[in-house]
């Protein structure tokens with residue numbers, strides 16, 4: 001599949017990717033004759049979902065559209081959700097405030113975008129050198145993470161749910177070689193969340209830009225470097241046209257959780273079956289996004305290698321220093337913020353056990369991984 005940057009950016013037309021199901025959208029008002037006991041009421045709900053993604057953005061925005069279709073289908077047409085890309089109804093990074101204030105009933109993004117308001121929210125997105133997708137999914141569903149997340153967002157009139165995961169990301173695009181930690185000095189880099197503070201410690205300047213603004217930011221020199229996602233998105237966004245080196249690993253985003261946020265009052269006003277449908281669809285897309293990302297990244301890594309793109313790994317000493325800075329950043333944050341301390345205590349305790357287990361499971365497997 002060869003897609004131009006422009007086409008990619010506008011979003012793939014649905015149907016260009018093989019979907020696991022074909023959903024026939026029912027129009028609101030197209031009442032079913034079903035007597036299922038689940039159908040408590042025939043009341044129609046017309047909701048809006050605002051997102052931080054460019055409109056119909058491949059995988060991430062696409063998942064929102066498919067989510068809306070799935071909820072429509074599962075609800076027998078009672079719930080119609082209109083999805084807006086970032087900037088269509090409100091700017092991308094106003095998603096959080098728009099949903100909590102009721103300007104839209106739902107939103108989709110990642111919790112580290114709200115770090116300026118809620119430092120602890122970042123733990124529900126990703127932590128540099130932290131847990132991967134499998135581990136963070138486990139912490140949130142089975143290790144107390146969901147309860148803490150709900151406690152955190154309750155104060156903002158929101159209900160959070162996981163609705164996707166990027167998997168391990170790439171370290172980003174640079175126009176200079178990164179051989180020592182000194183090479184990060186003075187670098188203006190698009191990098192979100194805790195990792196931005198880590199970059200600051202290394203003498204760089206983090207810039208938070210939504211996905212749709214990165215390419216022009218690099219082109220105009222607002223940015224010297226950027227990270228975004230993995231081979232699939234990065235290649236199709238054309239970053240290799242304006243940056244020389246593509247570095248691994250995404251030390252800063254080992255498995256970023258994408259969130260569905262719902263206005264709490266609106267969610268609680270729904271019949272129980274619609275609430276359950278939303279939760280089930282979110283859980284479905286939590287897995288769907290990760291599966292799509294992993295498949296597409298593997299495919300596009302091969303394409304990038306074939307095209308001769310200069311893909312490198314950060315030197316171990318650079319990663320070691322970034323890890324020390326990460327520890328300092330987290331300590332500073334948790335010292336001054338009681339709730340962040342509580343969330344991180346849960347996160348780090350869970351991670352210790354998860355990493356110990358991985359030492360006897362995943363790690364042993366990867367250490368001996370050979371393609372046969």
Ligand code: CA
Nearest residue numbers: 227228229253
């Ligand atoms: Ca990223």
